[in-house]
Amino acid sequence: MISAFTGQQIRNAEQPLLDSGEGAVLMQRAAYGLAQEVVREVRKRRKLTGASVTVLAGKGNNGGDGLFAASMLARRGMRTTAVLAADAAHPEGLAAFEAAGGRVLHLESGDPEELAVVAAGSDVVIDALLGTGARGGLRGAAAELVACLQELGPACVVACDVPSGVDANSGEVHWPVLEADVTVTFGGIKAGLLADPGEGCAGRVVLVDIGIEHLLAAPELRRLTAKDAALLLPRPTRRSQKYSRGVLGVVAGSERYVGAAELCVHAAAVSGVGMVRYQGPEAAARQVLARTPESLWESDEPGRVQAWLIGPGVDGNEQQDRARKAFRSALDAGLPVVVDAGALSLLPERCPANWILTPHAGELATLLGSLHAAGEVAVTREDVESRPLHFVRLAAQQTGVTVLLKGASTLVASPSGVVFSQSEGTPWMATAGSGDVLAGVLGSLMAQSAEALTDDDGAYAALGLAVEDRWAAVAAVAATVHGRAGTAASRVFDGGPLTASAIMGAVPHVLGSLSAECDSRKR
Ligand SMILES: NC(=O)C1=CN([C@@H]2O[C@H](COP(=O)(O)OP(=O)(O)OC[C@H]3O[C@@H](n4cnc5c(N)ncnc54)[C@H](OP(=O)(O)O)[C@@H]3O)[C@@H](O)[C@H]2O)[C@@H](O)CC1
Numbered sequence: 434m435i436s437a438f439t440g441q442q443i444r445n446a447e448q449p450l451l452d453s454g455e456g457a458v459l460m461q462r463a464a465y466g467l468a469q470e471v472v473r474e475v476r477k478r479r480k481l482t483g484a485s486v487t488v489l490a491g492k493g494n495n496g497g498d499g500l501f502a503a504s505m506l507a508r509r510g511m512r513t514t515a516v517l518a519a520d521a522a523h524p525e526g527l528a529a530f531e532a533a534g535g536r537v538l539h540l541e542s543g544d545p546e547e548l549a550v551v552a553a554g555s556d557v558v559i560d561a562l563l564g565t566g567a568r569g570g571l572r573g574a575a576a577e578l579v580a581c582l583q584e585l586g587p588a589c590v591v592a593c594d595v596p597s598g599v600d601a602n603s604g605e606v607h608w609p610v611l612e613a614d615v616t617v618t619f620g621g622i623k624a625g626l627l628a629d630p631g632e633g634c635a636g637r638v639v640l641v642d643i644g645i646e647h648l649l650a651a652p653e654l655r656r657l658t659a660k661d662a663a664l665l666l667p668r669p670t671r672r673s674q675k676y677s678r679g680v681l682g683v684v685a686g687s688e689r690y691v692g693a694a695e696l697c698v699h700a701a702a703v704s705g706v707g708m709v710r711y712q713g714p715e716a717a718a719r720q721v722l723a724r725t726p727e728s729l730w731e732s733d734e735p736g737r738v739q740a741w742l743i744g745p746g747v748d749g750n751e752q753q754d755r756a757r758k759a760f761r762s763a764l765d766a767g768l769p770v771v772v773d774a775g776a777l778s779l780l781p782e783r784c785p786a787n788w789i790l791t792p793h794a795g796e797l798a799t800l801l802g803s804l805h806a807a808g809e810v811a812v813t814r815e816d817v818e819s820r821p822l823h824f825v826r827l828a829a830q831q832t833g834v835t836v837l838l839k840g841a842s843t844l845v846a847s848p849s850g851v852v853f854s855q856s857e858g859t860p861w862m863a864t865a866g867s868g869d870v871l872a873g874v875l876g877s878l879m880a881q882s883a884e885a886l887t888d889d890d891g892a893y894a895a896l897g898l899a900v901e902d903r904w905a906a907v908a909a910v911a912a913t914v915h916g917r918a919g920t921a922a923s924r925v926f927d928g929g930p931l932t933a934s935a936i937m938g939a940v941p942h943v944l945g946s947l948s949a950e951c952d953s954r955k956r
Pocket residue numbers: 447451456459460463491492493494495496498562563564565566567568569570571572593594595619643
């Protein structure tokens with residue numbers, strides 16, 4: 434499991450070491466890790482000796498890390514320049530940098546555009562303007578410098594701890610931000626590096642241990658690795674039969690949106706469910722059966738199921754009635770439900786804790802509006818896109834159920850406050866029907882997983898997941914499977930575009946390779 438923390442959590446963990454006078458040691462470890470990563474980036478491009486590095490240094494400890502790192506690089510034969518963004522700089526860091534022969538330029542007495550040209554001409558730019566102590570974004574000349582530099586397109590940017598302007602706690606972004614190729618972060622990954630839009634500015638994230646890791650509290654954000662997902666994936670045994678594997682009831686599609694039904698039923702079928710019972714109008718059912726002859730069409734009274742998927746392509750009175758009826762039957766039987774797309778507006782007053790909502794940003798804004806979650810102020814799609822972590826948490830708290838918010842990073846919030854972030858996909862997945870495939874995969878995993886979720890000594894317990902957060906973990910597994918399938922499918926086309934069907938086609942391969950990973954670890 435990858436864990437991420439708020440800036441405050443990192444500071445709390447550092448405090449005992451700062452109190453015992455070890456602050457300088459922590460900074461040296463951070464600076465050394467940062468310098469190592471810069472060396473790695475330079476070596477990918479050229480010889481170290483004579484390569485040039487510019488550090489943009491703010492007045493706090495983040496600037497201190499940058500200046501110490503640059504002094505280490507100067508001692509290894511690199512040409513180093515520091516642009517000091519404020520009237521003050523970290524005194525020891527600056528002294529070390531000057532002693533190592535670095536050149537110092539001052540933003541206060543210089544021209545931001547000219548300094549941006551200097552920085553853009555170097556092999557690597559280190560962004561050490563703001564770290565966890567930032568309040569808001571860059572202002573004045575520093576903002577101008579960064580905006581010009583971003584436009585010039587520097588060869589390689591290494592961010593110190595977080596890209597300046599990215600909120601370390603939430604991933605909220607205060608523009609302008611210099612988009613990093615690599616972010617070297619210290620002591621613990623900052624939550625803002627695993628949540629959009631911050632994640633989109635961070636590039637590759639490298640964690641440098643500085644000796645505080647054992648002092649960290651429960652993470653703010655979690656990300657399942659391939660190994661975690663492999664452990665949690667349901668698998669058949671010799672005693673399995675189709676009913677024991679899990680049966681999924683699906684209310685999806687409509688006369689107007691036939692494809693949504695086809696996609697989600699087929700996605701469920703290829704992700705290991707024992708059987709799918711489909712409910713919908715005849716026109717959609719014909720297509721569903723043509724694509725997935727393994728499924729059953731039950732026009733009104735469905736047989737027994739272990740979970741429901743309700744909503745993709747649901748439109749019009751007739752299908753909305755089926756959705757409401759399925760909600761009631763799930764409520765009566767205490768069954769888990771994935772609520773997607775057209776069914777999000779049909780939710781009953783209270784939803785039980787084993788339901789999962791799967792909105793995209795626009796649908797989440799509408800849902801929050803209907804709950805009056807932000808008081809009388811309307812929440813827009815743009816609001817959700819700029820603060821997804823905040824709004825997905827709010828929605829989970831307000832509804833009392835798990836909420837999966839789709840995006841480049843998909844966030845899954847449990848009502849307890851635990852949040853997962855998965856980001857294995859490719860932007861090519863922003864294509865019609867992609868969400869229907871995710872809904873099918875999730876419905877299938879829910880139908881298969883129900884029994885394992887309460888085990889005291891099963892895979893969920895082994896990962897330290899409380900019973901109340903296990904539905905969120907199932908949703909995170911679905912998101913990682915979906916993202917990996919998209920990336921694998923795009924790779925077949927040398928990184929080219931995708932259709933939802935292509936994503937779906939790769940799902941069995943992803944499940945197979947994750948299972949193989951689990952087997953190889955057991956051997
Ligand atoms: N603690 C440790 O032992 C370790 C910490 N480490 C490192 O320290 C970093 C945190 O350092 P930090 O707390 O000094 O804050 P930092 O992010 O450098 O910036 C705050 C400074 O900038 C200013 N400022 C604030 N907002 C601003 C704005 N919008 N625009 C302009 N200026 C603004 C603010 O000044 P003020 O405005 O309050 O006068 C303040 O001086 C952390 O990210 C990591 O890199 C590592 O070395 C490991 C050991």
